[in-house]
Amino acid sequence: MSVAQTHSGERASARRLRLRRWGQHGGLLIGGALLACAIVMALCAPLLAPADPYLQELGARLKPPVWAEGGSWANPLGTDQLGRDYLSRLIYGSRISLLIGLGTVAIGGAIGITLGLLAGFFGGRVDMVISFIVTARLAMPVMLVALAVVGLVGSSLTVVILVLGLLLWDQFAIVTRTAVRQIRDLDYIAAARAVGSSTPSIILREALPNVTGPILVVVTLEMAHAILLEAALSFLGLGVQPPLPSWGLMIAEGRDYIFFTPWVIAIPGAALFLLVLGINLFGDGVRDVTAPGGR
Template identity: 45%
Template sequence: MTNEGPATIEAATVVKPQDARLQMFAEFWHYFSINKGAVIGLFVFALLILIAIFAPLLAPHSPDDQFRDFFLTPPAWQAGGNAQFLLGTDAVGRDMLSRLIYGSRFSLAIGFVVVTTALISGVILGLLAGYCRGWVDTLIMRIMDIILAFPSLLLALVLVAVLGPGLVNAMIAIAFVLQPHFARLTRAAVMAEKTREYVVSAKVAGASHLRLMLVTILPNCIAPLIVQATLSFSNAILEAAALGFLGMGAQPPTPEWGTMLAEAREFILRAWWVVTFPGLAILITVFAINLIGDGLRDALDPKLKRS
Protein backbone atom coordinates (compact mmCIF):
# COMPACT_ATOMS: atom_id res chain seq x y z
CA MET A 1 0.00 0.00 0.00
CA THR A 2 1.47 3.35 -1.06
CA ASN A 3 1.01 6.61 0.76
CA GLU A 4 0.43 9.67 -1.39
CA GLY A 5 1.66 12.83 0.25
CA PRO A 6 0.06 16.28 -0.07
CA ALA A 7 2.60 17.27 -2.73
CA THR A 8 1.62 14.29 -4.90
CA ILE A 9 -2.08 15.07 -4.62
CA GLU A 10 -1.48 18.75 -5.38
CA ALA A 11 0.63 17.89 -8.41
CA ALA A 12 -2.10 15.61 -9.73
CA THR A 13 -4.71 18.36 -9.53
CA VAL A 14 -2.63 21.08 -11.20
CA VAL A 15 -3.98 21.98 -14.64
CA LYS A 16 -1.28 22.66 -17.19
CA PRO A 17 -1.55 25.91 -19.19
CA GLN A 18 -1.69 23.91 -22.43
CA ASP A 19 -4.61 21.86 -21.11
CA ALA A 20 -6.42 25.01 -19.99
CA ARG A 21 -6.02 26.56 -23.45
CA LEU A 22 -7.25 23.39 -25.11
CA GLN A 23 -10.26 23.33 -22.80
CA MET A 24 -11.04 26.98 -23.59
CA PHE A 25 -10.76 26.32 -27.33
CA ALA A 26 -12.97 23.22 -27.02
CA GLU A 27 -15.63 25.27 -25.19
CA PHE A 28 -15.38 28.05 -27.80
CA TRP A 29 -15.70 25.60 -30.69
CA HIS A 30 -18.68 23.90 -29.02
CA TYR A 31 -20.69 27.12 -28.89
CA PHE A 32 -19.43 28.27 -32.29
CA SER A 33 -20.27 24.99 -34.04
CA ILE A 34 -23.84 25.03 -32.70
CA ASN A 35 -24.45 27.81 -35.21
CA LYS A 36 -24.38 25.84 -38.47
CA GLY A 37 -24.44 29.02 -40.53
CA ALA A 38 -21.26 30.18 -38.82
CA VAL A 39 -19.52 26.89 -39.67
CA ILE A 40 -20.57 27.22 -43.31
CA GLY A 41 -19.36 30.83 -43.34
CA LEU A 42 -16.02 29.76 -41.86
CA PHE A 43 -15.64 27.07 -44.52
CA VAL A 44 -16.43 29.53 -47.34
CA PHE A 45 -14.08 32.16 -45.89
CA ALA A 46 -11.27 29.60 -45.54
CA LEU A 47 -11.86 28.61 -49.16
CA LEU A 48 -11.60 32.26 -50.22
CA ILE A 49 -8.31 32.61 -48.36
CA LEU A 50 -6.93 29.54 -50.14
CA ILE A 51 -8.09 30.91 -53.49
CA ALA A 52 -6.36 34.22 -52.77
CA ILE A 53 -3.12 32.52 -51.68
CA PHE A 54 -2.96 30.15 -54.65
CA ALA A 55 -4.38 32.58 -57.24
CA PRO A 56 -1.42 32.18 -59.67
CA LEU A 57 -1.95 28.40 -59.67
CA LEU A 58 -5.75 28.48 -59.93
CA ALA A 59 -6.24 31.25 -62.48
CA PRO A 60 -6.21 29.93 -66.05
CA HIS A 61 -4.89 33.25 -67.42
CA SER A 62 -3.23 36.42 -66.23
CA PRO A 63 -5.85 38.93 -65.04
CA ASP A 64 -4.51 41.57 -67.47
CA ASP A 65 -4.16 39.41 -70.60
CA GLN A 66 -6.42 40.64 -73.39
CA PHE A 67 -7.72 38.23 -76.01
CA ARG A 68 -8.65 40.45 -78.95
CA ASP A 69 -10.78 37.80 -80.66
CA PHE A 70 -12.99 37.22 -77.62
CA PHE A 71 -14.58 40.53 -76.60
CA LEU A 72 -17.60 39.99 -74.29
CA THR A 73 -17.56 36.24 -74.84
CA PRO A 74 -20.40 34.62 -72.81
CA PRO A 75 -19.77 31.85 -70.23
CA ALA A 76 -18.76 28.45 -71.56
CA TRP A 77 -22.21 26.88 -71.00
CA GLN A 78 -24.05 29.60 -72.94
CA ALA A 79 -24.46 29.76 -76.70
CA GLY A 80 -21.41 31.44 -78.22
CA GLY A 81 -19.25 30.62 -75.21
CA ASN A 82 -15.74 29.23 -75.31
CA ALA A 83 -14.36 26.47 -73.07
CA GLN A 84 -11.16 28.50 -72.71
CA PHE A 85 -13.09 31.12 -70.71
CA LEU A 86 -15.32 29.35 -68.19
CA LEU A 87 -17.06 32.53 -66.96
CA GLY A 88 -16.66 34.50 -70.17
CA THR A 89 -14.64 37.63 -70.91
CA ASP A 90 -15.10 41.35 -70.36
CA ALA A 91 -15.28 44.23 -72.83
CA VAL A 92 -11.55 44.12 -73.63
CA GLY A 93 -11.23 40.33 -73.77
CA ARG A 94 -9.92 39.60 -70.26
CA ASP A 95 -10.87 36.32 -68.60
CA MET A 96 -13.53 36.91 -65.96
CA LEU A 97 -12.62 33.87 -63.86
CA SER A 98 -8.97 34.89 -63.62
CA ARG A 99 -9.88 38.44 -62.63
CA LEU A 100 -12.31 37.21 -59.98
CA ILE A 101 -9.68 34.89 -58.50
CA TYR A 102 -7.07 37.66 -58.34
CA GLY A 103 -9.71 40.07 -57.08
CA SER A 104 -10.11 37.95 -53.93
CA ARG A 105 -6.56 38.98 -53.00
CA PHE A 106 -7.41 42.66 -53.13
CA SER A 107 -10.72 42.35 -51.28
CA LEU A 108 -9.29 40.23 -48.44
CA ALA A 109 -6.20 42.45 -48.20
CA ILE A 110 -8.43 45.54 -48.01
CA GLY A 111 -10.49 43.99 -45.21
CA PHE A 112 -7.41 42.94 -43.23
CA VAL A 113 -5.51 46.24 -43.54
CA VAL A 114 -8.56 48.42 -42.87
CA VAL A 115 -9.73 46.42 -39.83
CA THR A 116 -6.22 46.22 -38.36
CA THR A 117 -5.71 49.98 -38.74
CA ALA A 118 -9.14 50.89 -37.39
CA LEU A 119 -8.83 48.38 -34.53
CA ILE A 120 -5.44 49.62 -33.32
CA SER A 121 -6.32 53.31 -33.49
CA GLY A 122 -9.81 52.80 -32.09
CA VAL A 123 -8.57 50.68 -29.16
CA ILE A 124 -5.93 53.27 -28.26
CA LEU A 125 -8.47 56.10 -28.28
CA GLY A 126 -11.07 54.03 -26.42
CA LEU A 127 -8.55 53.01 -23.76
CA LEU A 128 -7.54 56.61 -23.15
CA ALA A 129 -11.15 57.81 -23.05
CA GLY A 130 -12.42 55.06 -20.76
CA TYR A 131 -9.44 55.06 -18.39
CA CYS A 132 -8.59 58.76 -18.11
CA ARG A 133 -12.17 60.09 -18.24
CA GLY A 134 -12.59 63.87 -17.73
CA TRP A 135 -11.68 66.22 -20.55
CA VAL A 136 -9.76 63.47 -22.41
CA ASP A 137 -12.90 61.34 -22.60
CA THR A 138 -15.03 64.32 -23.64
CA LEU A 139 -12.63 65.41 -26.39
CA ILE A 140 -12.17 61.95 -27.91
CA MET A 141 -15.83 60.97 -27.77
CA ARG A 142 -17.05 64.24 -29.28
CA ILE A 143 -14.69 63.75 -32.20
CA MET A 144 -15.98 60.20 -32.61
CA ASP A 145 -19.56 61.48 -32.49
CA ILE A 146 -18.81 64.00 -35.25
CA ILE A 147 -17.38 61.23 -37.45
CA LEU A 148 -20.42 59.02 -36.79
CA ALA A 149 -22.76 61.90 -37.63
CA PHE A 150 -21.81 61.63 -41.32
CA PRO A 151 -22.93 58.77 -43.58
CA SER A 152 -19.93 56.44 -43.72
CA LEU A 153 -19.74 56.14 -47.51
CA LEU A 154 -20.16 59.89 -48.01
CA LEU A 155 -17.41 60.69 -45.51
CA ALA A 156 -15.09 58.10 -47.07
CA LEU A 157 -15.83 59.55 -50.50
CA VAL A 158 -14.95 63.07 -49.31
CA LEU A 159 -11.70 61.86 -47.73
CA VAL A 160 -10.67 60.01 -50.90
CA ALA A 161 -11.50 63.09 -52.96
CA VAL A 162 -9.16 65.11 -50.72
CA LEU A 163 -6.39 62.50 -50.63
CA GLY A 164 -6.77 61.46 -54.28
CA PRO A 165 -8.27 58.36 -55.92
CA GLY A 166 -6.43 55.11 -55.27
CA LEU A 167 -6.60 51.88 -53.33
CA VAL A 168 -4.28 52.99 -50.50
CA ASN A 169 -6.15 56.25 -49.94
CA ALA A 170 -9.45 54.38 -50.04
CA MET A 171 -8.23 52.03 -47.29
CA ILE A 172 -7.10 54.99 -45.17
CA ALA A 173 -10.51 56.65 -45.57
CA ILE A 174 -12.45 53.49 -44.73
CA ALA A 175 -10.29 52.84 -41.65
CA PHE A 176 -10.94 56.40 -40.48
CA VAL A 177 -14.70 55.88 -40.90
CA LEU A 178 -14.74 52.53 -39.04
CA GLN A 179 -12.48 53.68 -36.19
CA PRO A 180 -15.22 55.25 -33.97
CA HIS A 181 -17.02 51.91 -33.60
CA PHE A 182 -13.94 50.35 -32.00
CA ALA A 183 -13.27 53.44 -29.87
CA ARG A 184 -16.78 53.52 -28.41
CA LEU A 185 -16.84 49.77 -27.80
CA THR A 186 -13.44 49.82 -26.09
CA ARG A 187 -14.42 52.79 -23.94
CA ALA A 188 -17.59 51.06 -22.72
CA ALA A 189 -15.69 47.85 -21.92
CA VAL A 190 -12.91 49.70 -20.10
CA MET A 191 -15.38 51.66 -17.99
CA ALA A 192 -17.08 48.40 -17.00
CA GLU A 193 -13.80 46.68 -16.10
CA LYS A 194 -12.06 49.63 -14.44
CA THR A 195 -13.97 49.35 -11.16
CA ARG A 196 -13.66 45.56 -10.76
CA GLU A 197 -11.75 44.05 -7.86
CA TYR A 198 -8.81 42.69 -9.85
CA VAL A 199 -8.10 46.15 -11.32
CA VAL A 200 -8.28 47.79 -7.89
CA SER A 201 -5.95 45.09 -6.51
CA ALA A 202 -3.44 45.67 -9.30
CA LYS A 203 -3.58 49.41 -8.67
CA VAL A 204 -2.98 48.93 -4.93
CA ALA A 205 -0.06 46.61 -5.76
CA GLY A 206 1.62 49.51 -7.53
CA ALA A 207 0.92 48.77 -11.20
CA SER A 208 1.54 51.74 -13.51
CA HIS A 209 -1.25 53.31 -15.52
CA LEU A 210 0.17 51.90 -18.76
CA ARG A 211 0.31 48.39 -17.30
CA LEU A 212 -3.21 48.70 -15.94
CA MET A 213 -4.54 49.68 -19.35
CA LEU A 214 -2.61 47.28 -21.58
CA VAL A 215 -2.03 44.24 -19.35
CA THR A 216 -4.79 44.26 -16.75
CA ILE A 217 -7.85 45.77 -18.45
CA LEU A 218 -7.44 45.37 -22.22
CA PRO A 219 -7.24 41.53 -22.35
CA ASN A 220 -10.68 41.36 -20.70
CA CYS A 221 -12.17 43.59 -23.41
CA ILE A 222 -11.06 41.45 -26.35
CA ALA A 223 -14.23 39.37 -26.90
CA PRO A 224 -16.54 42.17 -28.13
CA LEU A 225 -13.71 43.66 -30.18
CA ILE A 226 -13.23 40.37 -32.04
CA VAL A 227 -16.91 40.31 -33.00
CA GLN A 228 -16.82 43.96 -34.08
CA ALA A 229 -13.65 43.36 -36.11
CA THR A 230 -15.29 40.48 -37.95
CA LEU A 231 -18.35 42.53 -38.87
CA SER A 232 -16.17 45.52 -39.81
CA PHE A 233 -14.22 43.25 -42.15
CA SER A 234 -17.31 42.79 -44.30
CA ASN A 235 -18.14 46.51 -44.08
CA ALA A 236 -14.63 47.36 -45.28
CA ILE A 237 -15.02 45.11 -48.34
CA LEU A 238 -18.40 46.69 -49.14
CA GLU A 239 -17.09 50.24 -48.70
CA ALA A 240 -14.04 49.52 -50.87
CA ALA A 241 -16.25 47.98 -53.56
CA ALA A 242 -18.53 51.03 -53.45
CA LEU A 243 -15.60 53.43 -53.78
CA GLY A 244 -14.21 51.32 -56.61
CA PHE A 245 -17.59 51.40 -58.34
CA LEU A 246 -17.64 55.20 -58.05
CA GLY A 247 -14.12 55.40 -59.51
CA MET A 248 -12.49 56.59 -56.26
CA GLY A 249 -11.01 53.29 -55.07
CA ALA A 250 -8.78 50.86 -56.93
CA GLN A 251 -8.08 52.12 -60.44
CA PRO A 252 -8.26 50.08 -63.69
CA PRO A 253 -6.85 47.65 -64.66
CA THR A 254 -6.67 46.45 -61.03
CA PRO A 255 -8.92 43.34 -60.75
CA GLU A 256 -10.80 44.60 -57.70
CA TRP A 257 -14.44 43.51 -57.61
CA GLY A 258 -15.90 47.00 -57.21
CA THR A 259 -13.75 48.34 -60.03
CA MET A 260 -14.84 45.41 -62.22
CA LEU A 261 -18.46 46.39 -61.59
CA ALA A 262 -17.71 50.00 -62.54
CA GLU A 263 -16.09 48.93 -65.80
CA ALA A 264 -19.02 46.64 -66.64
CA ARG A 265 -22.03 48.82 -65.86
CA GLU A 266 -22.46 50.03 -69.47
CA PHE A 267 -22.74 46.42 -70.63
CA ILE A 268 -25.30 45.29 -68.04
CA LEU A 269 -28.09 44.77 -70.60
CA ARG A 270 -26.14 42.82 -73.24
CA ALA A 271 -23.46 41.05 -71.19
CA TRP A 272 -24.99 40.00 -67.86
CA TRP A 273 -21.96 37.98 -66.76
CA VAL A 274 -19.57 40.94 -66.47
CA VAL A 275 -21.79 42.42 -63.74
CA THR A 276 -23.29 39.32 -62.14
CA PHE A 277 -20.12 37.43 -61.24
CA PRO A 278 -18.27 40.30 -59.44
CA GLY A 279 -21.51 41.11 -57.61
CA LEU A 280 -21.90 37.48 -56.54
CA ALA A 281 -18.29 37.40 -55.35
CA ILE A 282 -18.92 40.43 -53.09
CA LEU A 283 -22.23 38.97 -51.89
CA ILE A 284 -20.80 35.55 -50.99
CA THR A 285 -17.74 37.01 -49.24
CA VAL A 286 -19.69 39.52 -47.14
CA PHE A 287 -22.39 36.97 -46.30
CA ALA A 288 -19.80 34.40 -45.15
CA ILE A 289 -18.03 36.94 -42.93
CA ASN A 290 -21.32 38.08 -41.37
CA LEU A 291 -22.20 34.45 -40.59
CA ILE A 292 -18.83 34.06 -38.86
CA GLY A 293 -19.52 37.23 -36.88
CA ASP A 294 -22.83 35.82 -35.64
CA GLY A 295 -21.09 32.61 -34.57
CA LEU A 296 -18.37 34.51 -32.74
CA ARG A 297 -20.98 36.59 -30.93
CA ASP A 298 -22.72 33.42 -29.74
CA ALA A 299 -19.45 31.81 -28.66
CA LEU A 300 -17.81 34.79 -26.95
CA ASP A 301 -20.75 36.56 -25.29
CA PRO A 302 -21.66 34.74 -22.04
CA LYS A 303 -25.21 36.12 -22.19
CA LEU A 304 -25.80 34.50 -25.58
CA LYS A 305 -24.18 31.12 -24.90
CA ARG A 306 -26.65 28.31 -25.24
CA SER A 307 -26.94 25.63 -22.62
Protein backbone atom coordinates (compact mmCIF):
# COMPACT_ATOMS: atom_id res chain seq x y z
CA MET A 1 0.00 0.00 0.00
CA SER A 2 2.66 2.46 1.01
CA VAL A 3 4.75 1.38 -1.96
CA ALA A 4 1.83 2.01 -4.30
CA GLN A 5 1.35 5.42 -2.76
CA THR A 6 4.94 6.49 -3.25
CA HIS A 7 4.74 5.23 -6.81
CA SER A 8 1.71 7.31 -7.65
CA GLY A 9 3.36 10.20 -5.85
CA GLU A 10 6.43 9.91 -8.06
CA ARG A 11 4.27 9.75 -11.16
CA ALA A 12 2.41 12.87 -10.10
CA SER A 13 5.60 14.78 -9.38
CA ALA A 14 7.03 13.73 -12.76
CA ARG A 15 3.88 15.08 -14.38
CA ARG A 16 4.20 18.34 -12.46
CA LEU A 17 7.82 18.64 -13.55
CA ARG A 18 6.80 18.13 -17.17
CA LEU A 19 4.08 20.77 -16.88
CA ARG A 20 6.53 23.26 -15.45
CA ARG A 21 8.94 22.63 -18.30
CA TRP A 22 6.15 23.29 -20.80
CA GLY A 23 5.18 26.45 -18.98
CA GLN A 24 8.69 27.86 -19.07
CA HIS A 25 9.13 27.74 -22.83
CA GLY A 26 8.15 31.15 -24.21
CA GLY A 27 7.95 30.21 -27.89
CA LEU A 28 5.85 27.20 -27.05
CA LEU A 29 3.38 29.31 -25.06
CA ILE A 30 3.02 32.00 -27.73
CA GLY A 31 2.73 29.44 -30.53
CA GLY A 32 0.30 27.37 -28.50
CA ALA A 33 -1.84 30.41 -27.77
CA LEU A 34 -1.97 31.41 -31.45
CA LEU A 35 -2.79 27.87 -32.51
CA ALA A 36 -5.39 27.55 -29.76
CA CYS A 37 -7.03 30.80 -30.98
CA ALA A 38 -7.21 29.43 -34.52
CA ILE A 39 -8.64 26.11 -33.32
CA VAL A 40 -11.24 27.78 -31.12
CA MET A 41 -12.16 30.05 -34.02
CA ALA A 42 -12.55 27.08 -36.33
CA LEU A 43 -14.54 24.94 -33.88
CA CYS A 44 -16.83 27.68 -32.56
CA ALA A 45 -17.20 29.64 -35.80
CA PRO A 46 -21.05 29.72 -35.71
CA LEU A 47 -20.97 31.00 -32.13
CA LEU A 48 -18.22 33.57 -32.61
CA ALA A 49 -19.10 35.00 -35.99
CA PRO A 50 -21.29 38.09 -35.63
CA ALA A 51 -22.95 37.60 -39.01
CA ASP A 52 -23.53 35.07 -41.79
CA PRO A 53 -20.29 34.94 -43.82
CA TYR A 54 -22.24 34.37 -47.03
CA LEU A 55 -24.84 37.13 -46.58
CA GLN A 56 -24.28 39.87 -49.15
CA GLU A 57 -25.30 43.42 -48.47
CA LEU A 58 -24.58 45.25 -51.64
CA GLY A 59 -25.51 48.56 -50.05
CA ALA A 60 -22.70 48.21 -47.51
CA ARG A 61 -19.70 47.21 -49.66
CA LEU A 62 -16.07 47.74 -48.64
CA LYS A 63 -16.88 49.30 -45.31
CA PRO A 64 -13.70 50.11 -43.33
CA PRO A 65 -12.91 48.36 -40.04
CA VAL A 66 -13.92 49.85 -36.74
CA TRP A 67 -10.60 51.64 -36.04
CA ALA A 68 -10.55 53.41 -39.42
CA GLU A 69 -12.50 56.51 -40.34
CA GLY A 70 -16.11 55.67 -41.03
CA GLY A 71 -15.93 52.22 -39.39
CA SER A 72 -18.64 50.94 -37.06
CA TRP A 73 -19.14 48.09 -34.58
CA ALA A 74 -21.76 46.63 -36.88
CA ASN A 75 -18.88 45.23 -38.95
CA PRO A 76 -15.77 45.23 -36.69
CA LEU A 77 -13.42 44.37 -39.55
CA GLY A 78 -15.51 46.05 -42.23
CA THR A 79 -17.06 44.34 -45.24
CA ASP A 80 -15.73 43.00 -48.52
CA GLN A 81 -16.56 43.98 -52.08
CA LEU A 82 -19.88 42.13 -51.88
CA GLY A 83 -20.82 43.60 -48.52
CA ARG A 84 -20.14 40.42 -46.50
CA ASP A 85 -19.01 40.81 -42.90
CA TYR A 86 -15.21 40.46 -42.96
CA LEU A 87 -14.81 39.24 -39.37
CA SER A 88 -17.27 36.43 -39.97
CA ARG A 89 -15.51 35.42 -43.16
CA LEU A 90 -12.16 35.49 -41.37
CA ILE A 91 -13.50 33.26 -38.58
CA TYR A 92 -14.99 30.75 -41.00
CA GLY A 93 -11.82 30.93 -43.10
CA SER A 94 -9.78 29.52 -40.23
CA ARG A 95 -11.73 26.28 -40.72
CA ILE A 96 -10.49 25.98 -44.29
CA SER A 97 -6.88 26.75 -43.38
CA LEU A 98 -6.74 24.28 -40.50
CA LEU A 99 -8.56 21.62 -42.50
CA ILE A 100 -6.06 22.03 -45.33
CA GLY A 101 -3.12 21.99 -42.91
CA LEU A 102 -4.26 18.93 -40.96
CA GLY A 103 -5.52 17.01 -43.97
CA THR A 104 -2.34 17.55 -45.95
CA VAL A 105 -0.11 16.62 -43.03
CA ALA A 106 -2.19 13.50 -42.32
CA ILE A 107 -1.89 12.24 -45.89
CA GLY A 108 1.68 13.43 -46.48
CA GLY A 109 2.83 12.26 -43.05
CA ALA A 110 1.33 8.80 -43.51
CA ILE A 111 3.12 8.36 -46.84
CA GLY A 112 6.40 10.03 -45.89
CA ILE A 113 6.82 8.50 -42.42
CA THR A 114 6.05 5.01 -43.72
CA LEU A 115 8.55 5.33 -46.55
CA GLY A 116 11.15 6.92 -44.27
CA LEU A 117 10.79 4.19 -41.62
CA LEU A 118 11.17 1.44 -44.21
CA ALA A 119 14.13 3.09 -45.95
CA GLY A 120 15.93 3.94 -42.73
CA PHE A 121 15.32 0.66 -40.95
CA PHE A 122 16.02 -1.82 -43.73
CA GLY A 123 18.61 0.15 -45.70
CA GLY A 124 20.16 -1.55 -48.73
CA ARG A 125 17.88 -2.10 -51.72
CA VAL A 126 14.74 -0.84 -49.98
CA ASP A 127 16.58 2.38 -49.17
CA MET A 128 17.81 2.73 -52.76
CA VAL A 129 14.31 2.34 -54.22
CA ILE A 130 12.70 4.72 -51.73
CA SER A 131 15.47 7.29 -52.08
CA PHE A 132 14.91 7.18 -55.84
CA ILE A 133 11.18 7.82 -55.37
CA VAL A 134 11.96 10.73 -53.05
CA THR A 135 14.43 12.17 -55.54
CA ALA A 136 11.86 11.83 -58.32
CA ARG A 137 9.32 13.63 -56.17
CA LEU A 138 11.83 16.40 -55.35
CA ALA A 139 12.38 16.96 -59.07
CA MET A 140 8.72 17.98 -59.45
CA PRO A 141 7.87 21.61 -58.71
CA VAL A 142 5.00 21.43 -56.20
CA MET A 143 3.19 24.54 -57.38
CA LEU A 144 3.26 23.60 -61.07
CA VAL A 145 2.12 20.03 -60.47
CA ALA A 146 -0.62 21.21 -58.11
CA LEU A 147 -1.77 23.79 -60.66
CA ALA A 148 -1.76 21.22 -63.45
CA VAL A 149 -3.66 18.59 -61.47
CA VAL A 150 -6.19 21.04 -60.10
CA GLY A 151 -6.59 22.48 -63.59
CA LEU A 152 -7.28 19.01 -64.99
CA VAL A 153 -9.47 17.57 -62.24
CA GLY A 154 -11.22 20.74 -61.23
CA SER A 155 -10.80 22.42 -57.92
CA SER A 156 -12.52 21.78 -54.61
CA LEU A 157 -11.46 21.60 -51.00
CA THR A 158 -11.06 17.79 -51.19
CA VAL A 159 -9.01 17.97 -54.37
CA VAL A 160 -6.69 20.60 -52.86
CA ILE A 161 -6.12 18.52 -49.72
CA LEU A 162 -5.49 15.36 -51.73
CA VAL A 163 -3.13 17.02 -54.19
CA LEU A 164 -1.12 18.78 -51.50
CA GLY A 165 -1.04 15.66 -49.31
CA LEU A 166 0.22 13.53 -52.17
CA LEU A 167 2.91 16.11 -52.95
CA LEU A 168 4.14 17.22 -49.52
CA TRP A 169 5.53 13.95 -48.11
CA ASP A 170 9.14 14.27 -49.20
CA GLN A 171 10.36 16.09 -46.06
CA PHE A 172 8.69 13.47 -43.85
CA ALA A 173 10.43 10.68 -45.75
CA ILE A 174 13.86 12.34 -45.72
CA VAL A 175 13.80 13.34 -42.06
CA THR A 176 12.36 10.03 -40.83
CA ARG A 177 14.85 8.02 -42.88
CA THR A 178 17.84 9.94 -41.54
CA ALA A 179 16.62 9.77 -37.94
CA VAL A 180 15.91 6.03 -38.14
CA ARG A 181 19.30 5.31 -39.71
CA GLN A 182 20.92 6.92 -36.71
CA ILE A 183 19.19 4.67 -34.23
CA ARG A 184 18.66 1.38 -36.06
CA ASP A 185 22.03 -0.06 -35.02
CA LEU A 186 21.72 0.95 -31.38
CA ASP A 187 21.71 -1.75 -28.77
CA TYR A 188 18.11 -1.29 -27.68
CA ILE A 189 16.96 -2.27 -31.17
CA ALA A 190 19.15 -5.39 -30.98
CA ALA A 191 17.87 -6.05 -27.46
CA ALA A 192 14.27 -5.87 -28.68
CA ARG A 193 15.11 -8.34 -31.43
CA ALA A 194 16.85 -10.60 -28.93
CA VAL A 195 13.71 -10.49 -26.79
CA GLY A 196 11.78 -11.87 -29.75
CA SER A 197 9.84 -8.78 -30.87
CA SER A 198 8.68 -8.95 -34.47
CA THR A 199 10.13 -6.55 -37.02
CA PRO A 200 6.92 -4.47 -37.38
CA SER A 201 6.73 -4.21 -33.61
CA ILE A 202 10.37 -3.09 -33.41
CA ILE A 203 9.79 -0.44 -36.09
CA LEU A 204 6.63 0.87 -34.45
CA ARG A 205 7.51 0.50 -30.75
CA GLU A 206 11.27 1.01 -30.63
CA ALA A 207 12.21 3.07 -33.68
CA LEU A 208 9.19 5.33 -34.29
CA PRO A 209 8.83 6.72 -30.73
CA ASN A 210 12.48 7.76 -30.83
CA VAL A 211 12.17 9.77 -34.03
CA THR A 212 8.99 11.70 -33.16
CA GLY A 213 10.96 14.85 -32.24
CA PRO A 214 12.23 15.66 -35.74
CA ILE A 215 8.97 14.39 -37.29
CA LEU A 216 6.98 16.79 -35.13
CA VAL A 217 9.00 19.69 -36.45
CA VAL A 218 8.32 18.56 -40.01
CA VAL A 219 4.61 18.28 -39.18
CA THR A 220 4.47 21.92 -38.21
CA LEU A 221 6.64 23.11 -41.11
CA GLU A 222 4.59 21.18 -43.65
CA MET A 223 1.32 22.27 -42.09
CA ALA A 224 2.39 25.89 -42.47
CA HIS A 225 3.66 25.13 -45.97
CA ALA A 226 0.33 23.57 -46.97
CA ILE A 227 -1.68 26.48 -45.58
CA LEU A 228 0.44 28.91 -47.58
CA LEU A 229 0.16 26.78 -50.72
CA GLU A 230 -3.60 26.64 -50.38
CA ALA A 231 -3.66 30.40 -50.05
CA ALA A 232 -1.50 30.68 -53.16
CA LEU A 233 -3.68 28.25 -55.11
CA SER A 234 -6.82 30.02 -54.00
CA PHE A 235 -5.25 33.35 -54.90
CA LEU A 236 -4.62 32.00 -58.40
CA GLY A 237 -8.24 30.88 -58.55
CA LEU A 238 -7.42 27.15 -58.59
CA GLY A 239 -7.85 26.37 -54.91
CA VAL A 240 -10.92 26.67 -52.78
CA GLN A 241 -13.76 28.08 -54.85
CA PRO A 242 -15.93 31.06 -53.89
CA PRO A 243 -18.05 31.68 -51.99
CA LEU A 244 -16.18 29.54 -49.43
CA PRO A 245 -14.25 31.93 -47.16
CA SER A 246 -10.60 30.90 -47.57
CA TRP A 247 -7.98 33.37 -46.41
CA GLY A 248 -6.06 33.03 -49.67
CA LEU A 249 -9.24 33.59 -51.62
CA MET A 250 -10.01 36.66 -49.53
CA ILE A 251 -6.63 38.12 -50.46
CA ALA A 252 -7.29 37.29 -54.12
CA GLU A 253 -10.72 38.89 -54.08
CA GLY A 254 -9.32 41.99 -52.45
CA ARG A 255 -6.42 42.55 -54.80
CA ASP A 256 -8.34 44.92 -57.07
CA TYR A 257 -8.86 47.24 -54.15
CA ILE A 258 -5.34 47.19 -52.71
CA PHE A 259 -4.73 50.88 -53.34
CA PHE A 260 -8.07 52.07 -52.00
CA THR A 261 -8.88 49.72 -49.13
CA PRO A 262 -5.60 47.97 -48.20
CA TRP A 263 -7.11 46.30 -45.09
CA VAL A 264 -9.04 43.94 -47.38
CA ILE A 265 -5.69 42.27 -48.05
CA ALA A 266 -3.89 43.15 -44.83
CA ILE A 267 -6.41 41.45 -42.51
CA PRO A 268 -6.43 37.93 -44.03
CA GLY A 269 -2.70 38.29 -44.70
CA ALA A 270 -2.04 39.04 -41.03
CA ALA A 271 -4.26 36.13 -39.98
CA LEU A 272 -2.32 33.80 -42.26
CA PHE A 273 1.00 35.11 -40.96
CA LEU A 274 -0.02 34.69 -37.31
CA LEU A 275 -1.34 31.16 -37.82
CA VAL A 276 1.80 30.00 -39.64
CA LEU A 277 4.02 31.71 -37.07
CA GLY A 278 2.04 30.10 -34.25
CA ILE A 279 2.32 26.62 -35.77
CA ASN A 280 6.07 26.96 -36.29
CA LEU A 281 6.71 28.31 -32.78
CA PHE A 282 4.59 25.53 -31.31
CA GLY A 283 6.46 22.85 -33.25
CA ASP A 284 9.87 24.16 -32.21
CA GLY A 285 8.72 24.39 -28.61
CA VAL A 286 7.31 20.89 -28.46
CA ARG A 287 10.52 19.54 -29.95
CA ASP A 288 12.59 21.35 -27.32
CA VAL A 289 10.43 20.19 -24.43
CA THR A 290 9.92 16.55 -25.37
CA ALA A 291 13.43 15.67 -26.58
CA PRO A 292 14.83 13.18 -24.02
CA GLY A 293 18.18 14.98 -24.18
CA GLY A 294 16.55 18.17 -22.98
CA ARG A 295 15.22 16.59 -19.84
